[in-house]
Amino acid sequence: MGFSFDIAHLLAGLMVLTSLLLLYQDRIGALLNVLRLHGLVLALALAWQAHLQSASDLFLAATIALVVKALVIPGALERLVERLAIHRLIETVGGIGPTMLGGIALVALSLRVMLPITAAADAVSRQDIALALSVVLIGLLIMVTRRNAVGQVAGFLSLDNGIDLAAGGARGMPLVVELSVAVSVLIAFIVIGIFLFRIRERFDTVDLAALEEFRGERR
């Protein structure tokens, strides 16, 4: 149990680490690469969970994660960025330093919250859930601190990866739920993609500030 637990823990920790890396990026190319890495680690973590729980449907989930989240979506986003000739620099709110510190604080917070609550659960899912919560929170933090629509999409996708991680850790998670989550993410991605196109067509930029001006919010 010790070794396999360590591996699961390591993979979940890697997820958090990649999330923090994601938080650090201020160029679109690097951001999408790290997002790809995030999806890859998620697929590995799910696969290890499948091995631990010897649940074949989790293997399917891991495959879906690998294909959709590590390959298709980041690739599509990259093509989108190229086709739209989006400015490569992402404007962030607040300096990178404070944001990183905030991210670390969020990890601490989620561990502090989750570990006492899940005392009854078994060790593997305990760690997984605590780390998954920090991935979700960091995803939200990414969405809040990016002015660029692509940055917000990346934040949203990493948040969803965190949810997937938590779901994979919980035993007996039905495949249907996993599939529906994956489908919903895909749909959300398509909607956001179309949305990006439309914004680009109209305003020649994907900077959300242009949208704000259009809505009459800039006063």
Place this chain on the structure above:
Amino acid sequence: MILSALLAGILILVVLGLAGAIDAVRAPGGAPRGAAGQGAWLYAAAASITGVSALLSLASLAAPPETLVLPLGLPWIGWHFRLDALSAFFLFVVDLGAASASVFAIGYGRARHGGHADEPGRVLPFYPVFLAGLGLVVLADDAFSFLFAWELMSLASWALVLVRHRDPESVRAGTVYLLMAVLSGFLLLLCFGLLAGPAGSYGFAAMRAAHPAAATVALALVLALLGTGAKAGLVPLHAWLPLAHPAAPSHVSALMSGVMTKVAVYAFLRIAFDLIGPPSAWSGLVVLAVGGLTAVLGVLYALMQHDLKRLLAYHTVENIGIIFIGIGLAMVFRAGGEGAAAALALTAALFHVFNHAVFKSLLFFGSGAVEAATGERDMECQGGLIHRMRTTSFCFLIGCAAISALPPLNGFVSEWLTFQAILLGPALPDWGPKLLIPADGALLALAAALAAACFVKAFGITFLGRPRSAAAAVAAETDRLALAPMLLLSGLCLFAGVFPGAVIDALAPVSRALVGATMPVQGLLPWHSPPGVPLGAIVPVAAARSSYDGLAILLLIGAVTTLAALGARRLASHALRRAPAWDCGFPDQSPATQYTAQSFAEPIRRTFGPLVFGVASTIRVPPPGSTAPARIEHVLHDRLWEIFYAPPAALVRRLADALNPLQFLTIRRYLAFVFAALVLLLLVLALTP
């Protein structure tokens, strides 16, 4: 069995509301087809249903309680209904008012300036639903169905207040009314929540059986007083009445003023006497104080009005005060163990409930007839109507005399009974009631006297003198069907005043159910009265102490007037002379030289002005040589509004202004708020062990 029949009637009323809605949609307003008689079928149906229902409830007044559970509403609760003496009495009052208002509405719709003839589609769907709500409140036997019916009643009447929705005054009235109705429903919800206890037993039967802690009882009672007071019109929660009652069509005003406020009284009686159990003395004192204040302030505000329906609405506030004085006395006496005195006070309050429903409906019908005839509610535009609207003015006079508590009419009996209960106050050992009860007596006396002054003004300015406007000069008597309920209610005023013993005996089961005691049996009719009592008299406590004989007074008044009339005919000159009237060195006889409503109220305004109204008077004298008239201007402040309503409104506005920028944030900022809220909640979770 009777209960099922009553509920079936209410169901038919709801169906009628739907039919009215269909009718309104099919024949869109604006083009009144076939004169304004549209909807007569609906009113006729409503009148017959409520009429039968009134008779049924009268018959079941003395019957044992009857309960019924319908598998409707919340799935695990159901709808509980109960018909006991208290609900039977109030249902009778509700249905009596509803039946007469429905008949009046048929005639009112045919009249020239009828209040709903222009847009019947805004009245017809809601009117029967309003009636259904009124009936359901009284029959409900669990908190859920009670509150549902309560809100049904509020919402339907709100829609009726907004009939003239293009008039900004109506819109304001509707907004204030809706706010107060929401407040009242909310407070009652909290009250029932407290009474239901931690187990959440929302049936009234469970609440009756429970014995909550003293603090819970006190809080629930205060909530009940505020929640029902906001509906009944207790000062300072009365602000919506004078706005909303005039805005609705007259038959609805009559229902709102005469009946809906009584349903609120019912709710208070049900909670304070039935659900909570034996009241404590201090709560009775609070009710007494509020009642006395309401009575005097209501009538003072009424005196300052010159809109007939507004004046009547303020008088409703006054009469609610009188009713609550009776209820408060009953609570104090019951807490002090004086069963007979409590029964007397409660019977007086219930008698006044009946009386006020009768004469206030009558007066609103009269004001509706006047409005329909002249197109104006302002008294300053009326005058001389006694010649052109003979029956209406006669009925209105009866109503005025009754509400002014003049014998031999019914208003006198109930106020006299209240005074008899007040005179029993010294029997109580505590000092609090000993001091407060006589003070309330003084307030009640003041209110009664001022009410008489006010109705001299209302009747005199509206019906006497010469026409103050062209419309008043050519006014015609209203429709016969509108006169019929007025005559009926006038007859009831006289009947209940002359044979009060019958009413008191009919109220005995209610009094027995609520305070466990009754007044002495008075005998159904004068010649049935018990031995040792003067013929036809009512005796509140003991024959040696006080008694009142309505029939004797009626006969005396009749004899004296007949004699005086005969004497005048006999002794006076029979020659007909025509001479200029009111020509005391004043040859110009413009109607504008008559007494006005304002001038009538002037002495009272001077007396109470600085204290109650904060009057600011300015006299403007034109400079020498100028031909401009000198002017005197009074600005009346509604102190109660300024104290109780303006500050919360200002606070809400300030908060709304402060929060307004939140409506214009960027997507990212909204996300940040969500994020911050999430992190904050997690922090709370982390920091609490």
